[in-house]
Amino acid sequence: MRARFVTALVAALVFLPALPARADTPELQDRIAAAWRTDHLSVDPRLAGGVPATELTRIRAAMRTAGMPVYVAIVPWTPPLKAAGYNMPTLLHARIGTPGLYLLAVVNDTYWSITAEMYRQGGLRGRELVSVQNDDKQRLDVVTDRPAPSIVRTIQEASTALDGRALPTVPVGDRQPPNQYSDHGLSTTDKADRSAYIGMGIGGFLGFALTLRLGLRRRRKTAKRSEPPAKDDPPTEAWDVQLKADDKIRTAERALARLDKRRNRTTEQLDQRDDAYRRLDAARTLRADHPDDLLASAGALVLARQAERVASGAALQPPCFFDPTHNPGTATVDWSDDVEVPACQPCASVVRRGKTPRGLRVWSKAGLHRKQVPYWTLDPDDNPMVASGFGALSDDLPERVTAWKDEVR
CATH class of the missing domain: 3.10.310 (Diaminopimelate Epimerase; Chain A, domain 1)
Structure with a gap:
């Protein structure tokens, strides 16, 4: 009798670890x-x-x-x-x-x-x-x-x-009590800190601008190619991107206003606010200085979208390299032998099939004829959005916009 009890106990101990400890918690x-x-x-x-x-x-x-x-x-x-x-x-x-x-x-x-x-x-x-x-x-x-x-x-x-x-x-x-901050929500100390951050960013930008330029030119030579789109495919409508950019700028402003009104903000939240204002100010600059330009409007859309996420405490997401008006680039794909770029899921799927996404297309100004071309085939020296892939290649688009504004002046 005792032997049978011991045998049953041993068998239970052998199979017990295989039993689930508990059911999975529902999402x-x-x-x-x-x-x-x-x-x-x-x-x-x-x-x-x-x-x-x-x-x-x-x-x-x-x-x-x-x-x-x-x-x-x-x-x-x-x-x-x-x-x-x-x-x-x-x-x-x-x-x-x-x-x-x-x-x-x-x-x-x-x-x-x-x-x-x-x-x-x-x-x-x-x-x-x-x-x-x-x-x-x-x-x-x-x-x-x-x-x-x-x-x-x-x-x-x-x-x-x-x-x-x-x-x-x-x-x-x-109702909230009156806001103690200015329109941009920055105190004198905050403005000084933000200026320091911008200065460091511009310094870093100057340090690797040449490397990015060479990499972009090499990528254009070695990039995968697919059949050109149909001739009757219309380019992206600038007015549509402009409306989206303006709407997202207002959304980012609301997110920052909510952050400004928070009491007892942590150091991390103050840093988030500074970063969000840096991106929002660059978005406003692009819309004000280049109101009819498709590339500038797309850049403003990207920057305002990022400003809203940062102000809300969400993780920063790069844009889709091929079309910054798409959803953010949550996937990474090989674009040439030594370049990886973020892409939205649909564009990433196209690249994995060995083709090139249609991407954001603009009218070229070369020669006597106008034609639609992917934005990344333009000269990166002429536009900070092209040079940085709208921030997909390097997260320094706000500093590039500031430098670009100074160059235009």
């Missing part, structure tokens, strides 16, 4: 979607007791009067959430499938940020949510140290986008 978007199926207002368990009941009551009241389904998730900041970034509303909508407003409120220390998207049924009239937000003069006045003010304001903006109702005035208790 955040799956947990939120599961919670939304019972309550459209989801509060992460890690924040249990941390959000006052009065705040939740205000949010629920705004949700009931929105005129559309509203889904709100209140969660703490985590690295996985940072990786998902602005895609979270889309991921959540894919799991729920119902048209409406999908809103994620994230707290980091005492700072609340909002990511929201509005999804409609096909054919419905109305405005884009971002359009209403751009026109909302009081949006930047809303406090960010409590969840309800920003959430309620976003719901109100979505209602305006849906049926055109007037935006109510932000209550006095939800």
Whole structure:
């Protein structure tokens, strides 16, 4: 009897390590979607007791009067959430499938940020949510140290986008105190620090400008080639890129205004602010000095997009080398024997098939005839966007823009 017991125990010990210790934890978007199926207002368990009941009551009241389904998730900041970034509303909508407003409120220390998207049924009239937000003069006045003010304001903006109702005035208790910073949010000390950073950047730029120039010329000689695009393919419309750049500049300004209004900012946040303003100022310079130029507008779009990400605490992403108006370059591909470039997923797929992406095409001015050419075939000496691949080859486009402005003068 004892021998059989010992044998059974040994067998259990042999097979026990093979058993899973626990089931895999569902992803955040799956947990939120599961919670939304019972309550459209989801509060992460890690924040249990941390959000006052009065705040939740205000949010629920705004949700009931929105005129559309509203889904709100209140969660703490985590690295996985940072990786998902602005895609979270889309991921959540894919799991729920119902048209409406999908809103994620994230707290980091005492700072609340909002990511929201509005999804409609096909054919419905109305405005884009971002359009209403751009026109909302009081949006930047809303406090960010409590969840309800920003959430309620976003719901109100979505209602305006849906049926055109007037935006109510932000209550006095939800407004920020007067901003102590200038239009650019920089104190005298901050401006001095930023000047030092720019000086170091320009010095570094001068040090390796020759190397980049030689590398670009070599790449043009050894780059892979594919069949030219059809002759009737139109070039990228400059006006479309200009509108996108201007919209992204306004979005970056809002992100920086929110960062400026934060209290007790860390050294890292101050550095992020300086870097974001450096990129935003360069974007403004390109739009002001070269308003009708396609390359300058694309460069402004890239810089403003990066300024917004930096100000929001998100990781900096390089642009797609082949077309900076595409999504950021999250993949790396071989472009010649010794050059790797970042590319968006569609362009990276084209390169891996042994072809060259169409890329950002511009009208060439050589000779008597005009033709469409990829921007990277132009002379890098003539344009900082070409020389740096819009910052894809070297992250010094703001300094190049400043130097270019001085040269033009």
